[in-house]
Amino acid sequence: MYTFTDRGDRSLTLRPEMTASVVRAFIEHNLGGQSLPVKLYYFGNMFRYERPQAGRYREFWQLGVESLGSPEPAADAEVITLAVKYIQDTGIQKATLLLGSMGDEQCRPAFIRGLVDDLSSRSELLCDDCRPRLEFNPLRVFDCKNPGCRAALVDAPKMVDHLCAECNDHFDQVKRLLDDVGVVYQVDPMLVRGFDYYTRTTFELTSDELGAQNALGGGGRYDRLVADYGGKPTPAVGFALGVERLLLAVEALGEGDNIEKPYTGxxxxxxxxxxxxxxxxxxxxxxxxxxxxxxxxxxxxxxxxxxxxxxxxxxxxxxxxxxxxxxxxxxxxxxxxxxxxxxxxxxxxxxxxxxxxxxxxx
Ligand SMILES: [Zn+2]
Ligand SMILES: [Zn+2]
Missing domain, CATH: 3.40.50.800 (Anticodon-binding domain)
Known part of the structure; x- marks a missing residue:
């Protein structure tokens, strides 16, 4: 994160993403007091402190939506369909939707124990960042691009195979609803988000136009976050798309030149x-x-x-x-x-x- 000390010796961090801010606003302004779900969107600049590379800058823009209040699979399917439709409307046709599930507090702890046992038996394959993660946040290993870590994960247990009956049913319904409206997806057992507050559905959108840095954005369900921030327990689901990534993918298509110039000055x-x-x-x-x-x-x-x-x-x-x-x-x-x-x-x-x-x- 982009963290620094200001002249008053306070530690400040520029926002790295918006979901936490939206949840804070949801609680602070009692948006849960109105008819649910509450559907919100944002478009704004975010910051991260890392080496800039193609399509990844220290200041970047994200657009996103959050739907707060419904635990129903239809809320997941609605949000995912919106993300897919948005990307299609930019002209990007070769986008892939990857779908996974993180389970919930009922089935995830046992899965994590099994994962740690398994990876510990092959810890020599893990990179120096991931070995300590086994103790503090083992799911983050799934985010690692290190070839050794990828190799260690191939035979490791996968969350989608260890869902409890309720989570499995929820996941099945999300898939069925997407099938009904013709949204094509691939179930990706490696698709796990490294934040504890994610529950059940996770998804990622990638573009074949962008090479290795191919993620356009992603999202998922986060049923625990509102309660974690001190609000009334409120299930929620949302996504964020990277604006620079979208622009790169559109440019790669050559569509940028064809965008109609509406100026009639x-x-x-x-x-x-x-x-x-x-x-x-x-x-x-x-x-x-x-x-x-x-x-x-x-x-x-x-x-x-x-x-x-x-x-x-x-x-x-x-x-x-x-x-x-x-x-x-x-x-x-x-x-x-x-x-x-x-x-x-x-x-x-x-x-x-x-x-x-x-x-x-x-
Ligand atoms: Zn690693
Ligand atoms: Zn479960």
Whole structure:
């Protein structure tokens, strides 16, 4: 985590994720007092202190949802389906949904004892980070990418094979609901999250476009977290997606270039300086009418103003020239097709509105 001491000698940590913050807000503002489940989303920057690498930065953005209040498998399936749909909507088609279960307080302790016994018998395979984990947090070994640790886990017991009847039934229902709506998944027995507060469903979304650093995001059920933070016991499920990862995957598809540029901005250019106050007045009026408008504030020549239209991506230029002005008109040039027309000042907003609608149809 990104932890430092401030000038008042206080230890501060920049938030590494949002679920804990959402749970804190849920308790502090008594959101559980309303009709459940409470469905929340967030989009924000997070921080971690580690060596930056492709798609992993010290400041990164996450978007996520949390559904608090329901223990039902349908809540898990709803949240998972939303994550899958969101990724598909970005254009990423080759994403894989990995699904697992962490069990609960009924079946997990016995599983962990079995896991520790098993891994202890092959502890020479484990890396220096993981050997102490056997004592403090053995599930974290599943997060380790070290080849020795991966090898040690191949024959180790898996949580999905040691679920109690209730957890097994819950897991089966989540899978059946996903089958019903055509969401494709792979059960991954190695998919275990290293935090104690996770219970039952866990999932991860990966992209084939991203190589080794292929996780787009993930989530799961965390039925104990609200109570751990001092709230009334409240089952919950949610996910977070890494925004930089999503952007990398979309870029890898080459889709980034195809994203439609919705800008339909208007640039107001003046031929002579004495038209600048009129340009400002027109810009203000058009902005009030809902247009995105730019104009020159740098006393540039007409030629330089026309160059700016390109840089700004304007779709239309309104030219105020001395001849037109004497007739109460301006010249409107459609940059998409190069056509020009003389438009009375009084009709300008209506004319630009029609042009904007035409462009939308294209
Ligand atoms: Zn390890
Ligand atoms: Zn269980």
């Amino acid at each position: 208007v640039y107001i250019a003046v031929v002579e300086d004495d038209a600048r106050s009129l340009a400002f007045k027109l810009a203000t009026e058009l902005r009030s009418a809902g247009f995105s408008v730019e104009l020159d504030h740098m006393a540039r020549s007409l030629r330089a103003q026309m160059k700016s239209t390109d840089r700004l991506g304007a779709s239309t230029v309104v030219v105020i020239g001395p001849d037109e002005l004497s007739k109460g008109e301006v010249t409107v040039r459609n940059l998409a097709d190069g056509t020009e027309s003389a438009v009375a000042l009084a009709d300008l907003a209506g004319h630009l509105g029609a042009v904007r609608n035409d462009n939308k149809k294209v």
